[in-house]
Amino acid sequence: MSDRMEDSAILRAQGLAVGYDGAPLVSGIDLAVAAHGVVTLVGPNGAGKSTLLKTVAGLLAPVGGAVWLSGRPLEQLDPHERALELSVMLTDRLRTELLTCADVVEMGRYPHTGRMGVPTSTDLAKVREAMQTTRVWDLRDKDFMQLSDGQRQRVMLARAICQEPRLLVLDEPTSYLDVHYQIELLAVLRELVETRGVGVLMSLHELPLVWKVSDWVVCMKDGVITAQGTPQEMCAPEVIDELFDLEPGTFDPLTGMIDLRK
Amino acid sequence: MGDRTLTDDLGRRARRTRTAAVLAGLAFLVLATAVANLCHGSVVVPVRELGAILFGGLRTGTNAQVIWSIRLPRLIAAGLLGGALALAGLLLQTFFGNPIAGPYILGISSGAKLAVATTMIVVVGRAAMTASWMLVSAAFVGSVAAMACVLVASRRTSSASGLIVVGVMIGYICSALTDFLVTFASDTHIVNLRSWSMGSFSGTSWTDVQVMAALVLPASACVFALSKPLAAYQMGEGYAQTVGVNARRFRLALIVLSSLLAGCVTAFAGPISFVGIAVPHVAKRLLKTSRPLVVVPACFLGGALFCLVCDLIARSVFAPNEVSVSAVTALFGAPVVIAMLVGRQRRRYER
Numbered sequence: 001m002s003d004r005m006e007d008s009a010i011l012r013a014q015g016l017a018v019g020y021d022g023a024p025l026v027s028g029i030d031l032a033v034a035a036h037g038v039v040t041l042v043g044p045n046g047a048g049k050s051t052l053l054k055t056v057a058g059l060l061a062p063v064g065g066a067v068w069l070s071g072r073p074l075e076q077l078d079p080h081e082r083a084l085e086l087s088v089m090l091t092d093r094l095r096t097e098l099l100t101c102a103d104v105v106e107m108g109r110y111p112h113t114g115r116m117g118v119p120t121s122t123d124l125a126k127v128r129e130a131m132q133t134t135r136v137w138d139l140r141d142k143d144f145m146q147l148s149d150g151q152r153q154r155v156m157l158a159r160a161i162c163q164e165p166r167l168l169v170l171d172e173p174t175s176y177l178d179v180h181y182q183i184e185l186l187a188v189l190r191e192l193v194e195t196r197g198v199g200v201l202m203s204l205h206e207l208p209l210v211w212k213v214s215d216w217v218v219c220m221k222d223g224v225i226t227a228q229g230t231p232q233e234m235c236a237p238e239v240i241d242e243l244f245d246l247e248p249g250t251f252d253p254l255t256g257m258i259d260l261r262k
Numbered sequence: 263m264g265d266r267t268l269t270d271d272l273g274r275r276a277r278r279t280r281t282a283a284v285l286a287g288l289a290f291l292v293l294a295t296a297v298a299n300l301c302h303g304s305v306v307v308p309v310r311e312l313g314a315i316l317f318g319g320l321r322t323g324t325n326a327q328v329i330w331s332i333r334l335p336r337l338i339a340a341g342l343l344g345g346a347l348a349l350a351g352l353l354l355q356t357f358f359g360n361p362i363a364g365p366y367i368l369g370i371s372s373g374a375k376l377a378v379a380t381t382m383i384v385v386v387g388r389a390a391m392t393a394s395w396m397l398v399s400a401a402f403v404g405s406v407a408a409m410a411c412v413l414v415a416s417r418r419t420s421s422a423s424g425l426i427v428v429g430v431m432i433g434y435i436c437s438a439l440t441d442f443l444v445t446f447a448s449d450t451h452i453v454n455l456r457s458w459s460m461g462s463f464s465g466t467s468w469t470d471v472q473v474m475a476a477l478v479l480p481a482s483a484c485v486f487a488l489s490k491p492l493a494a495y496q497m498g499e500g501y502a503q504t505v506g507v508n509a510r511r512f513r514l515a516l517i518v519l520s521s522l523l524a525g526c527v528t529a530f531a532g533p534i535s536f537v538g539i540a541v542p543h544v545a546k547r548l549l550k551t552s553r554p555l556v557v558v559p560a561c562f563l564g565g566a567l568f569c570l571v572c573d574l575i576a577r578s579v580f581a582p583n584e585v586s587v588s589a590v591t592a593l594f595g596a597p598v599v600i601a602m603l604v605g606r607q608r609r610r611y612e613r
Contacts, residue, residue, distance in 0.1 A: 057504055083506030094497055098552040110494055110505035117490030
């Protein structure tokens with residue numbers, strides 16, 4: 001393989017296998033995330049979505065295959081270079097001690113600050129902008145541990161945004177949010193994608209939202225990618241019934257409506 | 263809307279004032295306690311005479327002798343080693359994400375104690391004096407070995423209490439082995455060992471002070487230089503890696519520095535408990551933040567202050583008898599840990 005591929009995609013995976021301790025959980029992953037693109041992973045619990053996201057983020061070593069970030073093989077990037085390319089929001093619960101929300105968000109400026117990590121006024125402006133984007137600016141002086149789960153999630157998203165990456169990697173970014181903030185978060189993502197040209201790779205459980213926000217949908221199940229395509233192609237009931245082992249007619253993927261008559 | 267408003271918006275100015283006040287207050291208290299430590303004791307030296315002895319070139323007389331060859335080295339030792347302990351505690355707490363991790367609780371001090379006791383018995387048997395660098399090296403090796411055990415165990419237990427239990431058990435094992443060794447050692451060694459293994463700053467020589475300053479000061483500077491990755495590590499290793507911390511290199515630096523600091527203390531003063539847990543906790547509450555950039559200097563000053571006060575108490579409460587300094591630090595430090603755990607529990611229920 002050549003070191004640098006001429007490639008418009010921010011992220012490209014070819015024959016990638018991901019898993020723990022060298023044992024593949026999901027293999028044969030081929031996917032690409034372009035600038036201005038939102039790629040969403042859907043599939044049942046345990047399908048390996050988080051494992052794939054962690055591998056892409058550099059937290060797990062790939063078990064096989066290859067990943068390129070902006071045309072460079074992922075394993076050739078050092079942590080600092082990787083941090084300039086992508087930022088991450090995980091599902092791990094964060095426990096902080098005496099840190100305000102602004103402190104937590106400011107951590108996203110890490111790759112941009114100097115030796116001692118003292119933020120410049122530019123850094124502070126970026127912190128503020130990111131916090132205003134995710135509607136948490138009013139919480140800036142509050143202790144992070146005193147927030148509700150939904151507020152924390154928005155703070156963590158602000159943190160990921162103010163890192164100013166080319167690619168956002170988000171693991172179930174809407175899991176603790178109510179409908180209002182789910183919609184708002186996805187609107188924020190679309191805005192970032194369209195105005196700043198970032199790419200987004202995320203996992204999402206709420207199917208009706210998936211069709212709205214995504215440019216490309218990847219279905220994962222039983223250690224493989226079962227199907228991928230545009231939301232229009234993937235929202236077909238046959239695809240979703242197959243993916244989640246549903247009785248035909250019990251679930252409408254477009255509206256999320258459930259039918260329990262049987 | 264200028265930089266001014268922005269800075270104020272993030273509460274930075276109020277914070278800066280608070281930080282300055284806390285650091286200045288701690289520095290003042292360290293100085294005041296230092297004077298008290300120098301003046302107070304079996305021979306009381308008046309403050310005016312102290313000035314003359316320290317800065318006026320008054321080098322003769324009993325008082326000058328007491329200050330220069332006994333109290334001053336002991337004072338510097340208590341300050342440096344107290345600061346070292348507090349920093350070692352802060353590093354371990356950040357690394358394990360556990361507020362009651364510390365060199366004593368995790369068995370690292372006991373590992374160092376075992377290695378030092380072995381060296382004392384084996385080497386002292388042959389040579390008349392044990393060189394301080396030899397004890398420090400032994401303590402470092404013992405610390406690293408105990409730390410390695412804790413690390414291996416921490417990989418297998420994910421719970422915070424599991425880590426502490428493992429550490430306490432390692433501490434017991436090392437203490438038991440030390441006790442076996444003491445049983446087989448000859449009488450003169452035991453006298454040496456016993457006073458040291460209880461924890462004490464007494465009998466510090468200027469050579470000791472030189473060695474500890476040469477180790478503790480650069481190591482503390484390194485800890486301060488690591489403020490930025492330490493801050494990122496507060497969010498957990500995963501997030502730290504994704505913002506650009508080289509986890510492997512940082513982990514290595516942390517293990518070496520905390521073992522060096524904790525080992526150095528054990529080599530010179532024996533195992534001293536609770537400084538490493540209580541001081542960082544109180545320092546963070548005083549500063550109302552856990553940002554390492556300000557917490558690191560506050561911890562060093564706080565650790566120095568805590569040990570100076572405890573040493574003063576240890577040698578004056580039952581004068582002319584000396585209590586072990588570890589007993590005093592435990593007496594003041596352990597309640598802080600209890601208060602911390604109780605406070606944490608209450609907050610959890612309130613939510």
